[in-house]
Amino acid sequence: MDCILHTERLTKEFKGFVAVDKVDLRVRRGDIHALIGPNGAGKTTCFNLLTKFLTPTSGRIVFNGHEITHDTPARIAERGVIRSFQISAVFPHMTVLENVRVALQKKLATSFHFWKPERSLDGLNARAIELLREVDLAPYAHLTTVELSYGRKRALEIATTLAMEPELMLLDEPTQGMGSEDVDRIRQLIKRVSAGRTILMVEHNMSVVSSIADTITVLARGATLAEGPYAEVSKNPSVIEAYMGSASVELVGAH
Structure with missing residues (x-):
């Protein structure tokens, strides 16, 4: 697998609270990779670690074969890792x-x-x-x-x-707060601009994730719960329970 970005046991603690817990993330070159999970799962914290807005407590971050764990945010951007934010x-x-x-x-x-x-x-x-x-x-x-x-x-x-x-675009909640018409416009836009690029996105809207993501990583309580294509991940009982509180409820359509 040609990984453009991977992490090894990436961890972030805040005064004893573990926000990101030994995450091993693998992002394939050319993929749209979605990072999903319930509120408080550690998704945005993970983004902040990847772009060095936060410093990891431990673990490694590797981009294009080069360790970037100790790079500055500016240096990471110069390497081609560019992000958007939740707030416009x-x-x-x-x-x-x-x-x-x-x-x-x-x-x-x-x-x-x-x-x-x-x-x-x-x-x-x-x-x-x-x-x-x-x-x-x-x-x-x-x-x-x-x-x-x-x-x-x-x-x-x-x-x-x-x-x-960017070689790698990090999109943080690109459809947050949008009506259905805007959501559909941004969904199509992300799919279009992904040609020749790699996209890692945090997204709550499962209809967006299911329709455009090649690979999904699910975080819960800061740790990786599951990873794979949507069809596989959405049927994982642990994922369904983490989202809905009951293994009998389908994840499809959850926000």
Whole structure:
């Protein structure tokens, strides 16, 4: 198996509370890999460890064959591991195009060239429009971001993530708080942008997970409960019980 990312006994403790407990995660190159589990299972903590927003108590993280356990968040991003967050993280009073251009500017290492006129960034516009087309936002390029619907703001976040040229995209709850129309739009978008990329996502919406994830890892109380394709994991009695409190209840459709 060609793993782009794997962890070995990854653990995080907070004053005696074990939030992530000896997790061995294997993410195959080119897959959409979903990390699921009940509230408090340790999913976002695991994401924070992978991107070094938190420092592991013990264990190892390996990306593309290189140990990144002790890398800084900036160095991990430079290696090609780029994440989104649960809370929308766009610049509301800039245009949609300008948001993507900022991400492209960061990639080009010109973020601190304050002495240059704004028109010096116009060379980034063509690439920014390409990225907006990829997420179906090109018609909104010159709209102020605050005017976008919530679902389109999340699509914009994916565009800014793509601007950083990720090898591995980490999406934290990409459909959280959305109505069914926006959920379906983001589901299709994730599937489309996964071509030639690897995606690891935390997601509560089981209809999204079941329809696009190649592999699912289930966490419960910080530890790995099960791993495999949805058809297999959804029938696992331990997984059903962890979600629903009863082995007699189907996981399908659970949120």
